[in-house]
Amino acid sequence: MSATTAPETPPQQHGKPTKRPGDVLFRGLSTASAFSILLILAGVAIFLVSEALPVFGADPAEVTGGEGFVSYVWPLIFGTLVASLIAMVVATPVAVGIALFVSHYAPKRLGTAIGFVIDLLAAVPSVVFGMWGFQVFAPRLVPFFTWLSDNLGFLPFFETASRTGRTILTASLVLAVMILPIITAVSREVFLQTPRLHEEAALALGATQWEMIRTAVLPFGKPGVIGGTMLGLGRALGETMAVAIILSPGVFTWNLIDSGNITVPAEIALNFPEAAGLRLSELIAAGLVLFGITLGVNLLARWVVNRRAEFSGAN
Amino acid sequence: MSKRIDVKNLDIYYGAFHAVKNVSMTIEPRSVTAFIGPSGCGKSTVLRTLNRMHEVIPGAYTTGEVLMDDKNLYAKDTDPVDVRRQVGMVFQRPNPFPTMSIRENVLAGVTLNSKRLSKSAADELAEQSLRGANLWTEVKDRLDRPGSGLSGGQQQRLCIARAIAVQPEVILMDEPCSALDPISTLAIEDLINELKSDYTVVIVTHNMQQAARVSDRTGFFNLEATGMPGELVEMDDTQKIFSNPSKPATEDYISGRFG
Numbered sequence: 001m002s003a004t005t006a007p008e009t010p011p012q013q014h015g016k017p018t019k020r021p022g023d024v025l026f027r028g029l030s031t032a033s034a035f036s037i038l039l040i041l042a043g044v045a046i047f048l049v050s051e052a053l054p055v056f057g058a059d060p061a062e063v064t065g066g067e068g069f070v071s072y073v074w075p076l077i078f079g080t081l082v083a084s085l086i087a088m089v090v091a092t093p094v095a096v097g098i099a100l101f102v103s104h105y106a107p108k109r110l111g112t113a114i115g116f117v118i119d120l121l122a123a124v125p126s127v128v129f130g131m132w133g134f135q136v137f138a139p140r141l142v143p144f145f146t147w148l149s150d151n152l153g154f155l156p157f158f159e160t161a162s163r164t165g166r167t168i169l170t171a172s173l174v175l176a177v178m179i180l181p182i183i184t185a186v187s188r189e190v191f192l193q194t195p196r197l198h199e200e201a202a203l204a205l206g207a208t209q210w211e212m213i214r215t216a217v218l219p220f221g222k223p224g225v226i227g228g229t230m231l232g233l234g235r236a237l238g239e240t241m242a243v244a245i246i247l248s249p250g251v252f253t254w255n256l257i258d259s260g261n262i263t264v265p266a267e268i269a270l271n272f273p274e275a276a277g278l279r280l281s282e283l284i285a286a287g288l289v290l291f292g293i294t295l296g297v298n299l300l301a302r303w304v305v306n307r308r309a310e311f312s313g314a315n
Numbered sequence: 316m317s318k319r320i321d322v323k324n325l326d327i328y329y330g331a332f333h334a335v336k337n338v339s340m341t342i343e344p345r346s347v348t349a350f351i352g353p354s355g356c357g358k359s360t361v362l363r364t365l366n367r368m369h370e371v372i373p374g375a376y377t378t379g380e381v382l383m384d385d386k387n388l389y390a391k392d393t394d395p396v397d398v399r400r401q402v403g404m405v406f407q408r409p410n411p412f413p414t415m416s417i418r419e420n421v422l423a424g425v426t427l428n429s430k431r432l433s434k435s436a437a438d439e440l441a442e443q444s445l446r447g448a449n450l451w452t453e454v455k456d457r458l459d460r461p462g463s464g465l466s467g468g469q470q471q472r473l474c475i476a477r478a479i480a481v482q483p484e485v486i487l488m489d490e491p492c493s494a495l496d497p498i499s500t501l502a503i504e505d506l507i508n509e510l511k512s513d514y515t516v517v518i519v520t521h522n523m524q525q526a527a528r529v530s531d532r533t534g535f536f537n538l539e540a541t542g543m544p545g546e547l548v549e550m551d552d553t554q555k556i557f558s559n560p561s562k563p564a565t566e567d568y569i570s571g572r573f574g
Binding site for chain 2: 197198203206207211
């Protein structure tokens with residue numbers, strides 16, 4: 001913004017700077033690390049594209065479903081997105097609430113204890129969540145689903161209720177529990193970093209505790225919360241075991257509380273062992289589409305965060 | 316606007332630590348009162364009790380009375396939030412909200428107090444407050460730019476505009492110029508002079524020349540030794556404090572013999 005005038009000529013170099021072995025070594029190591037991640041990513045992308053290619057040139061009648069790849073893959077994508085979005089919508093407000101409680105409301109000791117419990121939740125393997133969802137959570141949800149279909153049955157989402165509870169909504173709620181810790185942890189960290197000065201500025205203007213949080217803490221933490229949510233969404237999009245165990249899969253349906261629908265990762269996990277030839281290509285192509293979606297979501301999140309970078313307080 | 320403050324037998328604690336003992340003083344309306352004294356003597360702490368900002372630090376509490384026009388700010392039924400709406404504060408380091416534009420910063424307090432303002436009324440209030448803080452001409456073409464893009468001195472004046480936008484009775488300033496260059500400091504000092512026609516101003520400063528320049532009355536705080544509570548040594552007209560103080564400790568401090 002300010003008009004700084006650049007020097008007319010670059011400053012003169014006074015000999016070569018001394019090269020210290022430690023610097024050279026460290027620079028080499030960090031450069032190698034940076035490039036290795038690019039290599040790995042490129043490797044995965046090449047694998048996905050080359051293995052998926054046959055399916056795009058194949059006769060539509062030979063693809064599962066008999067109507068080509070697009071009509072095969074879109075119900076999978078739909079299931080994945082619906083499950084992840086429900087999980088995100090359910091988990092984010094709860095996570096932000098927990099994070100605010102821990103950072104700004106709870107007495108220090110209680111806050112630390114709750115933070116620890118949340119971190120423990122992150123350590124539970126997804127297959128355990130899957131078994132818990134299947135055995136414990138799904139049957140308990142059945143009365144709730146029945147109530148939904150009795151009272152809101154006129155909506156396409158709640159037409160008929162499952163009697164096992166193994167539905168896409170159950171899977172979504174379990175996903176919400178699974179992504180809760182990461183969103184909470186990231187949000188808590190950024191909330192704790194709100195400058196004391198800004199909090200006091202709000203309080204000194206006559207803000208109540210909640211108004212102070214709304215004026216100083218939440219705007220400051222917003223990019224972090226978005227980041228945490230995207231990490232959670234990424235996990236939900238890719239989560240395999242829990243969904244594969246809980247969901248009783250089936251063809252596409254708008255109904256969220258009966259068996260039906262399937263997500264991309266679960267579809268791959270359930271069919272990969274027996275797949276060969278074109279079927280294998282289909283699954284890999286589905287993985288490629290998911291890869292593209294995850295990439296898109298991350299770019300979107302970055303754009304959202306950077307859009308108001310000037311107002312972020314980082315300058 | 317502008318009220319008189321009476322402090323009676325105020326003791327201030329941080330948990331078990333007795334920070335300031337037995338302060339009694341009167342702060343006149345429509346005047347500038349300066350608190351001076353060495354570091355750690357409790358002058359900022361006393362300042363922060365005048366709008367109940369002291370108690371936002373965990374474990375901090377006070378005993379005694381602070382009366383604003385005979386109403387005790389520390390009475391049981393007094394809400395600290397209401398106190399802070401009447402007693403504005405400007406901090407040592409400029410702290411505009413980084414996520415808000417200049418205009419939003421000025422109006423932050425007003426929107427908090429959940430008054431619904433029409434756009435024209437809000438524009439008018441923003442302009443009036445920024446004019447009151449001598450900042451209007453510098454920022455009028457970039458009201459939607461972030462407040463953090465201004466210079467330090469401008470940011471501090473933005474904070475003053477934010478404080479006066481809610482039309483408080485009293486404005487507290489906690490070393491408002493200590494992070495600023497001399498020219499910005501001069502701008503703030505001029506502004507303090509103008510503010511006293513409408514508000515009661517209390518300023519903490521490390522800079523004795525500044526206290527001499529801007530204040531009508533000066534209170535000198537001191538502490539006997541590190542770890543002991545600070546206390547108000549004497550308070551008098553600024554001219555008297557700097558020419559003929561009644562306590563030897565004050566004389567020593569202002570003549571630079573210690574502190």
